[in-house]
Amino acid sequence: MVRFGGVTAVGGVSFDVAERQICGLIGPNGAGKTTLFNVISGIYRPQEGQVRFAGTVTTGMPRHRMAPLGLGRTFQNLALFKSMTVRENILAGAHSAGSAGFLANALRLPRARAEEAAADRRARELIHLLQLDAVADKPVVDLPFGTQKRVEMARALISQPKLLLLDEPAGGLNHGEVDELAELFQHVRRSFDLAILLVEHHMSLVMRVSDKVVALDFGKKIADGTPDEVRSSPEVIRAYLGDGHAEAAHAA
Amino acid sequence: MSAIQDAPPLAAAAPRVSTARRGVWLVLGLAVALAPLWLLESFHLFQLTMAVIMSLAVLGLNIVTGYNGQISLGHGAFFAIGAYVTAILMAQADWSFYATLPFAAAVCGMVGYAVGLPALRLGGLYLALVTFSLAVAVPQLLKHRALEDWTGGVQGLFLMKPEPPAWLTARVAITPDQFMYLVALVVAALCYLLAWNLIRGRIGRALMATRDHPTAAEAMGMDIAALKTRAFAVSAMITGVAGALSAAAVEFVAPDSFTFLLSISLFVGMVVGGVASILGSVFGGLFVLFVPNIAESISRAAPGVIYGIILIVFLFALPEGVAGLVRRVLARLGGRSH
Ligand SMILES: Nc1ncnc2c1ncn2[C@@H]1O[C@H](COP(=O)(O)OP(=O)(O)O)[C@@H](O)[C@H]1O
Ligand SMILES: [Mg+2]
Numbered sequence: 001m002v003r004f005g006g007v008t009a010v011g012g013v014s015f016d017v018a019e020r021q022i023c024g025l026i027g028p029n030g031a032g033k034t035t036l037f038n039v040i041s042g043i044y045r046p047q048e049g050q051v052r053f054a055g056t057v058t059t060g061m062p063r064h065r066m067a068p069l070g071l072g073r074t075f076q077n078l079a080l081f082k083s084m085t086v087r088e089n090i091l092a093g094a095h096s097a098g099s100a101g102f103l104a105n106a107l108r109l110p111r112a113r114a115e116e117a118a119a120d121r122r123a124r125e126l127i128h129l130l131q132l133d134a135v136a137d138k139p140v141v142d143l144p145f146g147t148q149k150r151v152e153m154a155r156a157l158i159s160q161p162k163l164l165l166l167d168e169p170a171g172g173l174n175h176g177e178v179d180e181l182a183e184l185f186q187h188v189r190r191s192f193d194l195a196i197l198l199v200e201h202h203m204s205l206v207m208r209v210s211d212k213v214v215a216l217d218f219g220k221k222i223a224d225g226t227p228d229e230v231r232s233s234p235e236v237i238r239a240y241l242g243d244g245h246a247e248a249a250h251a252a
Numbered sequence: 253m254s255a256i257q258d259a260p261p262l263a264a265a266a267p268r269v270s271t272a273r274r275g276v277w278l279v280l281g282l283a284v285a286l287a288p289l290w291l292l293e294s295f296h297l298f299q300l301t302m303a304v305i306m307s308l309a310v311l312g313l314n315i316v317t318g319y320n321g322q323i324s325l326g327h328g329a330f331f332a333i334g335a336y337v338t339a340i341l342m343a344q345a346d347w348s349f350y351a352t353l354p355f356a357a358a359v360c361g362m363v364g365y366a367v368g369l370p371a372l373r374l375g376g377l378y379l380a381l382v383t384f385s386l387a388v389a390v391p392q393l394l395k396h397r398a399l400e401d402w403t404g405g406v407q408g409l410f411l412m413k414p415e416p417p418a419w420l421t422a423r424v425a426i427t428p429d430q431f432m433y434l435v436a437l438v439v440a441a442l443c444y445l446l447a448w449n450l451i452r453g454r455i456g457r458a459l460m461a462t463r464d465h466p467t468a469a470e471a472m473g474m475d476i477a478a479l480k481t482r483a484f485a486v487s488a489m490i491t492g493v494a495g496a497l498s499a500a501a502v503e504f505v506a507p508d509s510f511t512f513l514l515s516i517s518l519f520v521g522m523v524v525g526g527v528a529s530i531l532g533s534v535f536g537g538l539f540v541l542f543v544p545n546i547a548e549s550i551s552r553a554a555p556g557v558i559y560g561i562i563l564i565v566f567l568f569a570l571p572e573g574v575a576g577l578v579r580r581v582l583a584r585l586g587g588r589s590h
Contacts, residue, residue: 043470063470067473079465082465092472102455
């Protein structure tokens, strides 16, 4: 459970994401999806409850320990390293995959070189996969929102996470781009051997790619199951219609 | 096995082109660095030696403030500590200059690490004030009665610059000043190389990432506390080595050579040269040393005013420092050749 002052942002929510599963997390604005993400990735410490990841309880762990365990994430409102190029941002994501420290890097010991070469190679692959070739060495701040989202995704993928948390990856994309994104998720899951927890407003996208969907409203879980089950759940319909959300059209 | 691990090994074609270009730059750089040995007489060569040393000190500051975003207004303190470690060991214990260098680096690294610890909780303007007080306190400590036997108190300490070795004097005619210039150049070049290696790799990216977006940096697995304290240590180490070189070049240390003004000069050098730029630190050092002299030669009555005017002109004309200008020029040249 997480409270901000008097507001209980998330409470009593419990669900599992299986290996290699794409799990959609839906809910109206303010439902607590981002808060839940921040709990899972260790940014917020919940007042109650715990998170278990790959067999270990991770609640209360130092934040930088999550990535080495195999947790990758993107941010709803972009959290790129602004002074760096696309490639450098992606390489920064490889930090948890390496271990060469100050001395090994300053002296360019073989270990540091090998790590750097491996990271370079993987960055190249991801730049290609996410169609960032044309902008690879451009400063990341100069790029459109949708492209920056792809950079964040590449930065999360380069450390080869077991679980990838994506917070509204389709935000700011047009219809064609959303279709491409859906294909990309399938491709990523197939070739990277990972599970994805996907927060998305874009209901049709979530329903199309997810194996399982969890619905939140006012910080509580109101439904979970297959996309069809969740789509037809009365609570979910009520949450969206009651809120007067445009997405209700997609949900119904 | 993921697709990414199965990737074919990368062809090494791209780096080969830049190796040739890098060779050209290296030869050019060497020529520019060594030419003063023949072109400048003693006093100006000494000034240039000091400029090389200042460049190294600015490089140290740039690691922690430029690349890691932790503002330090107190790097003059590390410079002073490095200088005194070398001076004390040489004057009081008869150590050779070279043996004192790693020692000065180690002492400054430890003090830097210790300063980095409170820096973790403070940050921003508060950190600036803490480092400011360090810069104010160190010269007073150096004068203090309790340390007088070691530091020589207000009088300071005299020492000798390293002699050119016999194998060198047997082959070429080289004055002690020329030799000191070479020593400063070699030590500085070595530090620049190590810093360059550090910055362009995993750790450099982590330093910049924690500066740009700490939350995202942690999500990438970066241990902010460890990075920040180590950045402080490395930074203090480099500036401390510069201090050690200056003690030998000047052949004298005294508390009043390391006032708060020195810390500010280093900061100015970093900004004018280029924040978070290795190359910029070179220009920063040149600015720190030569611009006050130029100001003095323009007006003996009010050199501070002239210095201020030159500084403002620089900041307006080169908002990203000299390094930013160099980058733009190179980008334009590169663009034309394509
Ligand atoms: N840092 C915060 N401080 C105070 N309240 C917050 C904070 N973050 C989120 N909240 C509140 O918690 C609730 C859930 O927000 P959030 O997790 O961002 O929802 P969602 O991502 O589903 O739109 C909202 O009522 C929001 O106002
Ligand atoms: Mg949100």
